Amino acid sequence: MFERLNDILPRVTKPARYTGGEYNAVVKDHATVAVKFALAFPDTYEIGMSNLGVRILYHTLNCRPDTAAERVFAPWTDMEDQMRRNDIPLFTLETRTPLREFDIIGFSLGYELAYTAMLNMLDLAGLPVRASERGDDAPLVIAGGCCTVNPEPIAEFIDAFVVGEGEDIVHEIVDLVKAHKSEGKSELLKRLALLHGVYVPSLYEVSYNDDGTVREVVPKDDSVPKVVTRRIVWDLENAPFPERPVIPFIETVHDRIALEIMRGCSRGCRFCQAGTVYRPVRERSREKLMETAKTQVESTGYDEIALTSLSATDYREIRDLVSEIIETYGPEKIGVSLPSIRVDAPCVELAHEIQKVRKSGLTLAPEAGTQRMRDVINKNVTEEDLFSAVEEAFKCGWQTIKLYFMIGLPTETDEDVRGISKLAMKVAQIGRRVMGRKPTVNVSISNFVPKPHTPFQWSAQDTIEELERKATLARYAITDRAVKLSWHEARTSVLEGVLARGDRRVGEAVYLAWKKGCRFDAWHEHFNFDAWLAAFEESGVDPAFYAHRARSIDEVLPWDHIDCGVTKRFLMAENERAQRGEVTQDCRLDRCSGCGLTRLMPRGEDIDVPCPAGAAS
Amino acid sequence: MFRVLLRLRKGEQVKYIAHLDLMRTFEHALRRARIPVAYSEGFNPRPKMHFAGAIGVGVTSDDERIVLDLAERAPVKEIMDRLNGSLPAGLEVLDVEELPEGVKSPLSRLNASEYRITLRCPARCDEQTVRAKVDELLAAPEVRVVRKRDETKEVDIRPNILGVDAIECSGGKLVLTARFRSGSSGGARPQDLAQALNDRLPGLDVEGIHRVRQFEV
Numbered sequence: 071m072f073e074r075l076n077d078i079l080p081r082v083t084k085p086a087r088y089t090g091g092e093y094n095a096v097v098k099d100h101a102t103v104a105v106k107f108a109l110a111f112p113d114t115y116e117i118g119m120s121n122l123g124v125r126i127l128y129h130t131l132n133c134r135p136d137t138a139a140e141r142v143f144a145p146w147t148d149m150e151d152q153m154r155r156n157d158i159p160l161f162t163l164e165t166r167t168p169l170r171e172f173d174i175i176g177f178s179l180g181y182e183l184a185y186t187a188m189l190n191m192l193d194l195a196g197l198p199v200r201a202s203e204r205g206d207d208a209p210l211v212i213a214g215g216c217c218t219v220n221p222e223p224i225a226e227f228i229d230a231f232v233v234g235e236g237e238d239i240v241h242e243i244v245d246l247v248k249a250h251k252s253e254g255k256s257e258l259l260k261r262l263a264l265l266h267g268v269y270v271p272s273l274y275e276v277s278y279n280d281d282g283t284v285r286e287v288v289p290k291d292d293s294v295p296k297v298v299t300r301r302i303v304w305d306l307e308n309a310p311f312p313e314r315p316v317i318p319f320i321e322t323v324h325d326r327i328a329l330e331i332m333r334g335c336s337r338g339c340r341f342c343q344a345g346t347v348y349r350p351v352r353e354r355s356r357e358k359l360m361e362t363a364k365t366q367v368e369s370t371g372y373d374e375i376a377l378t379s380l381s382a383t384d385y386r387e388i389r390d391l392v393s394e395i396i397e398t399y400g401p402e403k404i405g406v407s408l409p410s411i412r413v414d415a416p417c418v419e420l421a422h423e424i425q426k427v428r429k430s431g432l433t434l435a436p437e438a439g440t441q442r443m444r445d446v447i448n449k450n451v452t453e454e455d456l457f458s459a460v461e462e463a464f465k466c467g468w469q470t471i472k473l474y475f476m477i478g479l480p481t482e483t484d485e486d487v488r489g490i491s492k493l494a495m496k497v498a499q500i501g502r503r504v505m506g507r508k509p510t511v512n513v514s515i516s517n518f519v520p521k522p523h524t525p526f527q528w529s530a531q532d533t534i535e536e537l538e539r540k541a542t543l544a545r546y547a548i549t550d551r552a553v554k555l556s557w558h559e560a561r562t563s564v565l566e567g568v569l570a571r572g573d574r575r576v577g578e579a580v581y582l583a584w585k586k587g588c589r590f591d592a593w594h595e596h597f598n599f600d601a602w603l604a605a606f607e608e609s610g611v612d613p614a615f616y617a618h619r620a621r622s623i624d625e626v627l628p629w630d631h632i633d634c635g636v637t638k639r640f641l642m643a644e645n646e647r648a649q650r651g652e653v654t655q656d657c658r659l660d661r662c663s664g665c666g667l668t669r670l671m672p673r674g675e676d677i678d679v680p681c682p683a684g685a686a687s
Numbered sequence: 688m689f690r691v692l693l694r695l696r697k698g699e700q701v702k703y704i705a706h707l708d709l710m711r712t713f714e715h716a717l718r719r720a721r722i723p724v725a726y727s728e729g730f731n732p733r734p735k736m737h738f739a740g741a742i743g744v745g746v747t748s749d750d751e752r753i754v755l756d757l758a759e760r761a762p763v764k765e766i767m768d769r770l771n772g773s774l775p776a777g778l779e780v781l782d783v784e785e786l787p788e789g790v791k792s793p794l795s796r797l798n799a800s801e802y803r804i805t806l807r808c809p810a811r812c813d814e815q816t817v818r819a820k821v822d823e824l825l826a827a828p829e830v831r832v833v834r835k836r837d838e839t840k841e842v843d844i845r846p847n848i849l850g851v852d853a854i855e856c857s858g859g860k861l862v863l864t865a866r867f868r869s870g871s872s873g874g875a876r877p878q879d880l881a882q883a884l885n886d887r888l889p890g891l892d893v894e895g896i897h898r899v900r901q902f903e904v
Contacts, residue, residue: 080745080893085703093715093775317775319704319712371715371773402718403732429730 078152087115090163093317098138108172112187115143120324130310140164144187160194169195179217182569183591189584220522220629223572225271234301267301306352314369326374335380343521383412413451415458422466435474439489464504478518478532491547498552517563525644530620531567567617573628578609637666690786695751700777706741720773725756739794748898802877805895808861847875
């Protein structure tokens with residue numbers, strides 16, 4: 071079957087995507103393991119290899135002597151053509167084992183536009199894409215990642231979802247599969263459904279109201295929990311972290327050591343799904359991080375350590391940590407990078423400090439152009455914060471600054487949109503004043519997509535026309551040649567909006583879109599919106615109903631049976647505060663904002679959970 | 688400053704790595720092996736590491752040559768052992784020699800390569816037939832082949848074929864050993880010869896290309 075692989079690899083772009091054999095890849099003899107686990111990522115090798123979640127699961131699963139975890143990514147279209155033409159089924163990189171010979175296929179879903187790629191991978195594996203059509207001999211197909219906080223649009227394709235963090239639960243799943251795989255899938259699924267954090271969609275019934283909204287999602291029998299609660303790794307300090315990550319031969323998106331310094335963010339930006347679904351904030355100790363950095367430097371050979379987290383500069387000892395890393399690894403020419411920095415002068419100063427070893431660009435995210443708009447989204451950044459930050463940056467020698475904004479936010483007016491351009495031009499003026507010549511201010515505008523489990527989950531998303539109008543408005547309001555604007559395509563954002571807040575019926579549209587050839591929707595060259603429109607039409611799914619409709623506050627949402635820890639009541643209160651333009655302070659700096667997460671805290675266990683609300687309760 | 692010359696094997700397992708990726712892979716291995724390589728100055732310090740003649744995707748080799756500048760002296764045996772303990776399977780340092788101080792890098796003089804090209808051929812093919820076609824090709828005033836990259840262009844490779852030294856042919860398999868002038872200013876590639884030969888002897892299909900050695904003409 072694979073003899074032909076050598077003939078087709080020379081004909082595809084970047085063949086090293088498909089060969090495996092990378093340094094630190096773990097190859098196990100399948101005769102010695104009880105469970106074979108395929109870690110599937112529904113995008114290219116370069117994107118998937120940059121994903122920290124996949125790296126963590128690969129590490130922790132392969133630490134088990136009874137389990138072989140192997141990687142598989144979505145083949146690019148040229149490779150797919152060759153595979154289909156030569157009857158080569160989708161295989162894993164480590165041992166070239168066809169996917170259908172695995173016990174478990176676990177997809178990592180971080181982006182809704184990857185759904186069609188996931189179906190395509192199942193199909194390339196020779197498996198029916200619908201869970202109901204896969205027999206007992208087919209692998210168990212599971213999915214995790216932040217998309218699973220609303221699993222409904224892909225419920226019919228997946229046997230079981232993992233809601234929340236995977237480090238612990240993945241072992242419970244492997245144990246179950248190991249012990250019960252001979253019992254048949256329906257037995258196995260019933261057992262899985264009882265694990266905390268697992269959602270087995272086939273065991274739930276969805277009913278609808280006459281107006282098309284969801285009436286209820288209920289378990290088909292009493293043994294299954296009514297609500298699935300997100301799994302949280304409370305003790306991040308001792309959670310598994312890759313010691314010997316696989317080093318890709320080809321250049322990937324993030325070709326560096328990823329040191330996860332903390333998880334979760336308590337800033338409470340109202341548009342941000344990660345801000346709710348990764349709560350609470352947990353920091354790893356400096357000692358632990360230095361230890362991990364040492365292991366990774368020795369095992370990878372990378373020349374950069376990225377301190378990753380949703381907001382790295384909120385790590386309490388960030389300065390000390392950065393200094394210690396520079397002191398230790400600077401002489402070896404290993405640099406540090408901070409992928410996310412807060413918009414203020416001290417943080418820019420810190421970003422400057424880390425440039426002693428290696429230089430990189432500077433990106434700041436004010437997110438909105440006016441104070442009113444920033445208050446609505448609870449982005450606690452003032453114009454003064456931004457101006458002092460960029461002043462510091464220009465003084466430090468940066469000549470180019472990148473600014474991130476969003477358009478299409480709830481309550482947004484044209485004044486708010488033009489505010490983006492005005493703010494960027496003021497930044498350029500500061501650059502001129504400080505440097506005495508023209509800076510470059512790159513403004514990147516993305517389209518707001520309302521996401522489940524956020525205060526804006528009830529909001530209407532702007533239409534494509536409206537988003538395009540606003541982008542044009544922002545563009546024409548720029549009269550300074552130092553400011554360059556780039557803008558994200560509106561059609562993909564609206565599609566993302568439909569899939570993010572879809573219910574189970576949207577699955578049919580996903581299926582039809584894939585049937586019509588959609589597979590790399592996030593890739594401009596393969597995005598086929600007409601195919602999606604046809605799929606919506608045929609399936610009777612009205613995209614406007616899902617994307618552009620404001621939900622009433624008492625509507626049953628398709629994801630109400632998934633509890634992420636943050637209560638619906640809190641989200642409603644935040645939504646109301648947003649409408650009034652009232653900000654809510656970061657609960658790590660101020661009082662507990664009552665998000666509801668403390669309900670999920672383990673009782674009586676001796677672990678230090680740095681959620682101040684938790685400490686107070 | 689200390690300078691060493693390394694010879695690297697690129698095996699089957701890693702033959703699909705492109706040249707730049709090979710360089711990056713080697714750079715990672717240098718750091719894992721803690722080789723005291725010297726770094727360039729500037730905003731983005733790079734190890735002082737130079738590769739001779741880029742190798743193609745899908746091509747294996749027994750003679751990739753690398754010159755390394757070291758910040759401190761290290762025994763050649765130790766460099767070789769440490770690197771071989773840090774390279775992915777398929778890459779192997781075959782030897783390391785220290786270059787005398789003040790000597791110019793020997794890499795720039797390398798302007799030719801010998802390749803072993805393995806092709807599938809029609810079963811009726813034999814050595815005489817192939818030899819005749821090869822001689823005919825070499826006797827031609829010019830040998831034009833089409834190269835497809837960003838744009839399709841035709842080039843004359845004849846001046847850059849130094850010779851076809853050995854031909855083995857049996858059981859539908861043809862192995863040619865040939866020397867080519869290489870380098871950025873033109874040069875010919877083994878794929879070019881295969882294409883040109885296929886024009887005269889249809890039914891050839893490249894199965895493998897191996898760089899035997901690099902040398903100076």
